[in-house]
Amino acid sequence: MEQYDVFILGTGTAGKLVADRCCSHGMKVGIIDNREYGGTCSQRGCDPKKLMLASSEAYELATNMKGDGIAGEIRIDWKEVQDYARRYTSNIPENTEQMLKSKGVDCYHGDGHFEDAHTFTFDGTTIKSKKFVIATGMKPIELGIPGEEHLLESPDFFTLKELPEKVTFIGGGYIGMEFSHMLARAGVKVTVIEQGDQLLSPFEEFTAGFLLDASRDLGIDVILNAQVSSVEKKDDRLLLHYSKDSSQHQQTTDLAFNTAGREPSVKSLQLENAGVVTGRDGVMVDEYLCSTSQSNFYACGDVSSKNLPLTPLSGLEADVVAANLTGEKKKFKPVDIPSVTFTIPQVAGIGLTEKQAADQNLDITVHHQDASSWFNTRRLNAKYYAYKVIVDNKTDKILGAHIISHEAAETINIFAVAMNNDLTFTQIKRTIYTYPSWANDIKSF
Numbered sequence: 532m533e534q535y536d537v538f539i540l541g542t543g544t545a546g547k548l549v550a551d552r553c554c555s556h557g558m559k560v561g562i563i564d565n566r567e568y569g570g571t572c573s574q575r576g577c578d579p580k581k582l583m584l585a586s587s588e589a590y591e592l593a594t595n596m597k598g599d600g601i602a603g604e605i606r607i608d609w610k611e612v613q614d615y616a617r618r619y620t621s622n623i624p625e626n627t628e629q630m631l632k633s634k635g636v637d638c639y640h641g642d643g644h645f646e647d648a649h650t651f652t653f654d655g656t657t658i659k660s661k662k663f664v665i666a667t668g669m670k671p672i673e674l675g676i677p678g679e680e681h682l683l684e685s686p687d688f689f690t691l692k693e694l695p696e697k698v699t700f701i702g703g704g705y706i707g708m709e710f711s712h713m714l715a716r717a718g719v720k721v722t723v724i725e726q727g728d729q730l731l732s733p734f735e736e737f738t739a740g741f742l743l744d745a746s747r748d749l750g751i752d753v754i755l756n757a758q759v760s761s762v763e764k765k766d767d768r769l770l771l772h773y774s775k776d777s778s779q780h781q782q783t784t785d786l787a788f789n790t791a792g793r794e795p796s797v798k799s800l801q802l803e804n805a806g807v808v809t810g811r812d813g814v815m816v817d818e819y820l821c822s823t824s825q826s827n828f829y830a831c832g833d834v835s836s837k838n839l840p841l842t843p844l845s846g847l848e849a850d851v852v853a854a855n856l857t858g859e860k861k862k863f864k865p866v867d868i869p870s871v872t873f874t875i876p877q878v879a880g881i882g883l884t885e886k887q888a889a890d891q892n893l894d895i896t897v898h899h900q901d902a903s904s905w906f907n908t909r910r911l912n913a914k915y916y917a918y919k920v921i922v923d924n925k926t927d928k929i930l931g932a933h934i935i936s937h938e939a940a941e942t943i944n945i946f947a948v949a950m951n952n953d954l955t956f957t958q959i960k961r962t963i964y965t966y967p968s969w970a971n972d973i974k975s976f
């Protein structure tokens with residue numbers, strides 16, 4: 532029976548960082564994953580998605596510039612897109628495991644559960660540890676509808692060998708919209724069925740509204756306020772039954788993805804045997820990211836109750852857990868976090884939406900505009916560009932910023948710097964930026 536100082540479940544952004552740091556402090560560390568090593572971001576999330584997106588970006592620019600400098604046939608070769616992404620990601624599992632082993636971490640593979648607060652078993656092996664770290668991330672939610680087993684999930688997108696004629700996404704959030712934009716540009720007929728009345732529900736209504744228009748321009752059939760009730764297999768195709776406006780509808784599609792959200796991966800771990808309380812948001816943790824019910828357990832990354840499921844946050848939380856395990860007393864301090872949906876155009880946001888600010892009765896000025904006629908958009912023959920900035924009237928501090936543009940992912944970072952360092956709106960507007968650039972447009976926001 533192996534005995535550890537720290538045993539970590541999950542080898543993604545969060546788990547591997549904690550393992551590395553604890554080992555460097557001379558602790559005896561073990562780690563386990565029930566899939567290949569490396570986690571979601573590097574293999575089934577951010578990185579392969581962005582690699583695949585490079586072709587969509589090239590396609591979009593070339594298509595927009597046709598007749599203004601670009602000639603000839605412009606098309607996406609899906610097989611090459613997949614091969615390109617796989618070239619970058621295929622060696623990650625082995626490299627991650629080798630890196631951990633080289634630091635002295637004992638690496639395991641398997642699916643296990645807790646016997647008690649100090650004992651974890653898998654495949655006939657028993658592990659004892661003084662401390663445990665839960666870093667098992669999230670997985671797609673179960674829809675609980677008949678025929679759900681016919682639906683694909685986000686990891687399947689990265690192994691989709693051939694493109695069918697028609698694909699449907701159930702859920703118009705980050706994943707549904709990023710994937711649907713990629714497939715639509717590759718020539719697939721795409722439908723998005725979203726239960727809410729806007730796409731990208733956490734984002735500002737104003738910018739999400741432009742994404743709806745941009746998605747429809749691209750030929751994506753977006754159906755809002757609709758709920759899928761069952762999935763039927765009909766020969767080689769799927770028949771989706773959904774309700775909208777109190778009536779039943781149906782749709783035939785070749786493939787359908789469940790992109791209706793993700794939930795913490797905790798069920799199979801039987802954490803209740805260890806006295807660790809979990810909730811809808813994952814493992815319930817305090818400000819030190821220590822379990823609220825069992826002091827030898829920590830949680831970080833997507834699976835912790837304090838997290839927003841974004842890679843930089845998983846890293847930030849892992850840093851806090853590693854510090855607390857190695858003798859420092861470190862609190863997790865919430866920060867203003869920018870995030871972006873990598874559609875084309877991109878939708879980015881940070882801080883409060885106008886509605887959230889209004890709900891709090893804040894004394895604010897809202898600066899917003901459809902900026903599609905500005906130079907940066909016209910230069911690309913593009914169509915959409917808009918922003919909304921919410922500013923506190925007393926302090927001139929930025930409470931929220933929201934942008935839809937071809938470079939929103941970068942422009943929003945300037946707002947992240949301002950908001951996390953108490954710069955005023957006037958200060959970032961007075962800053963000298965490179966010209967002509969997207970950042971320079973902030974002077975006119």
Ligand SMILES: Cc1cc2nc3c(=O)[nH]c(=O)nc-3n(C[C@H](O)[C@H](O)[C@H](O)COP(=O)(O)OP(=O)(O)OC[C@H]3O[C@@H](n4cnc5c(N)ncnc54)[C@H](O)[C@@H]3O)c2cc1C
Nearest residue numbers: 541543544545565570571572576667668832833840841842
């Ligand atoms: C399609 C997609 C695109 C995304 N794009 C972005 C993006 O552009 N930007 C961004 O910031 N974020 C993005 N995210 C979110 C980001 O990937 C996650 O926030 C991040 O990967 C979480 O890291 P983590 O270490 O907490 O969990 P993970 O990386 O998910 O790691 C958890 C690990 O635990 C393992 N595991 C699970 N259950 C068990 C078990 N029972 N026993 C042992 N091991 C287990 C898993 O196999 C996995 O290796 C995306 C997510 C998806 C799905």
Ligand SMILES: NC(=O)c1ccc[n+]([C@@H]2O[C@H](COP(=O)([O-])OP(=O)(O)OC[C@H]3O[C@@H](n4cnc5c(N)ncnc54)[C@H](O)[C@@H]3O)[C@@H](O)[C@H]2O)c1
Nearest residue numbers: 702703704705706707724725726727759791792793840871
């Ligand atoms: N670019 C990025 O940073 C990025 C990209 C992908 C994922 N992520 C992270 O992963 C998390 C999960 O992403 P996601 O897209 O799975 O979830 P999400 O919460 O962003 O979107 C899920 C959508 O599905 C809808 N929905 C839920 N049930 C439904 C049903 N039965 N029928 C129709 N629609 C339904 C919801 O209303 C919501 O709009 C995100 O919160 C995000 O933090 C980030």
